[in-house]
Amino acid sequence: MDIKKQIIDRIAENHLFRSGSPAFKEKLEKEANLTRIHKGQVLFIAQEDADKFYIIHTGWVKLFRETFDGTQAIIDILSQNHMFGETSIFEDDAYPFSAEAIEPSEIISFPLSLLKNEIENNPAFSIAMLSSMARYRKQQDLEIEHRTLQNAPQRIGCFLLRLANQEHKGPITIHLPYDKTLVASRLGMQPETFSRALSKLKDATGISVKGSTIEINNLSDLSGFSCAACSSEFPCQDLKKETV
Amino acid sequence: MDIKKQIIDRIAENHLFRSGSPAFKEKLEKEANLTRIHKGQVLFIAQEDADKFYIIHTGWVKLFRETFDGTQAIIDILSQNHMFGETSIFEDDAYPFSAEAIEPSEIISFPLSLLKNEIENNPAFSIAMLSSMARYRKQQDLEIEHRTLQNAPQRIGCFLLRLANQEHKGPITIHLPYDKTLVASRLGMQPETFSRALSKLKDATGISVKGSTIEINNLSDLSGFSCAACSSEFPCQDLKKETV
Numbered sequence: 093m094d095i096k097k098q099i100i101d102r103i104a105e106n107h108l109f110r111s112g113s114p115a116f117k118e119k120l121e122k123e124a125n126l127t128r129i130h131k132g133q134v135l136f137i138a139q140e141d142a143d144k145f146y147i148i149h150t151g152w153v154k155l156f157r158e159t160f161d162g163t164q165a166i167i168d169i170l171s172q173n174h175m176f177g178e179t180s181i182f183e184d185d186a187y188p189f190s191a192e193a194i195e196p197s198e199i200i201s202f203p204l205s206l207l208k209n210e211i212e213n214n215p216a217f218s219i220a221m222l223s224s225m226a227r228y229r230k231q232q233d234l235e236i237e238h239r240t241l242q243n244a245p246q247r248i249g250c251f252l253l254r255l256a257n258q259e260h261k262g263p264i265t266i267h268l269p270y271d272k273t274l275v276a277s278r279l280g281m282q283p284e285t286f287s288r289a290l291s292k293l294k295d296a297t298g299i300s301v302k303g304s305t306i307e308i309n310n311l312s313d314l315s316g317f318s319c320a321a322c323s324s325e326f327p328c329q330d331l332k333k334e335t336v
Numbered sequence: 337m338d339i340k341k342q343i344i345d346r347i348a349e350n351h352l353f354r355s356g357s358p359a360f361k362e363k364l365e366k367e368a369n370l371t372r373i374h375k376g377q378v379l380f381i382a383q384e385d386a387d388k389f390y391i392i393h394t395g396w397v398k399l400f401r402e403t404f405d406g407t408q409a410i411i412d413i414l415s416q417n418h419m420f421g422e423t424s425i426f427e428d429d430a431y432p433f434s435a436e437a438i439e440p441s442e443i444i445s446f447p448l449s450l451l452k453n454e455i456e457n458n459p460a461f462s463i464a465m466l467s468s469m470a471r472y473r474k475q476q477d478l479e480i481e482h483r484t485l486q487n488a489p490q491r492i493g494c495f496l497l498r499l500a501n502q503e504h505k506g507p508i509t510i511h512l513p514y515d516k517t518l519v520a521s522r523l524g525m526q527p528e529t530f531s532r533a534l535s536k537l538k539d540a541t542g543i544s545v546k547g548s549t550i551e552i553n554n555l556s557d558l559s560g561f562s563c564a565a566c567s568s569e570f571p572c573q574d575l576k577k578e579t580v
Binding site for chain 2 (some may be wrong): 138157158159160161163165167179182183188189211212215218219221222223225226227228229230232233235236237239240241277280319320321322323
């Protein structure tokens with residue numbers, strides 16, 4: 093089975109797309125476009141006319157904006173199975189941020205018009221979309237909460253936990269982007285703070301770090317440490333249906 | 337004209353509710369319930385079964401959660417015309433946070449079932465709701481960005497600007513909640529940091545502070561100072577249709 097078909101099948105299982113009409117699913121499959129992009133390749137720029145939305149098959153993508161005094165604000169760094177660009181349909185068809193690959197990546201794109209039509213013509217899909225946006229809203233609430241209440245090692249631990257399969261028993265391996273300054277920036281930290289905090293996290297939870305590979309031997313040690321300063325429960329409820 | 341009628345008329349003008357069916361608007365008016373609540377009165381607790389959503393007519397309400405180690409996380413403090421509790425319909429009908437009045441307030445409540453029915457039966461309303469949630473999503477993106485990029489005086493300035501009528505010409509008066517520690521907490525600051533930052537903001541922008549009343553003589557001095565570290569433009573685009 094080719095990669096494109098695999099991805100489409102996975103998408104069809106997702107909470108959001110499950111509510112799509114058969115015609116919508118057929119069109120998604122027909123119009124999906126899988127591309128390999130290199131590190132540093134820009135997919136779109138903030139305020140540009142939006143005509144596609146994207147799902148990551150492999151690799152990492154950063155979403156960012158630039159402030160008037162020229163600083164880059166990292167909104168998120170996304171990995172496998174995450175969707176982005178879809179909210180442009182509520183932003184007068186302009187992308188609300190820029191997107192750039194931070195590793196060599198495989199990205200699948202779809203025409204935004206498909207999504208738009210389905211929302212307008214299929215009430216069940218439009219409600220599933222609302223529910224998906226409510227989940228994202230809750231995630232952002234938690235993110236804002238964590239910026240205030242979690243210390244730096246807890247915040248890194250939380251980031252790792254959210255990348256891990258939280259139902260998995262036994263050791264887990266996580267691959268971070270090579271550029272750690274991006275991870276630091278995503279977590280609202282200076283690079284030096286990030287390095288110090290990662291060392292503390294290692295000592296406190298027994299994770300091991302080799303370059304950009306993290307080994308978690310005991311998930312509950314990591315969650316016990318990181319989730320103490322969180323108002324939500326572990327495993328993270330909002331993640332269950334989040335990715336496609 | 338009584339207060340309740342006034343509020344309902346204002347709601348009917350709002351971007352979201354304008355898409356409601358005539359029957360929906362009639363029911364909103366019939367089932368609206370205006371209550372005066374005292375400072376410290378709790379409207380609902382996180383995870384409680386949700387059966388109402390609320391709009392603030394006067395006063396201030398804080399939305400918060402508690403973490404496992406017992407700290408209170410302030411999600412937001414809301415004033416006049418803001419709606420809250422409505423996203424519970426996407427959270428298995430449980431409130432995703434707690435709500436408490438931090439000043440004597442007048443609050444209008446509506447049955448959540450009205451909103452739910454309208455979303456399920458009126459596609460235009462469901463799309464308006466999506467668009468309203470996309471705007472909130474963008475606000476939260478900005479909030480996360482500001483935590484990282486704005487310094488403390490800029491963050492206070494931004495908070496004040498978002499409370500002001502940004503189209504207004506001439507001096508503006510803003511009333512903050514009496515309890516400044518709540519404002520500090522909402523902005524992710526310690527109370528001492530907040531006091532120091534407010535002094536710096538006064539010196540930099542010429543605003544005057546008397547107790548919990550802020551006078552802004554020149555909106556553009558304040559926006560010039562605060563919005564330099566923001567990726568969005570002044571006046572804030574997302575605010576135009578935000579409140580009811």
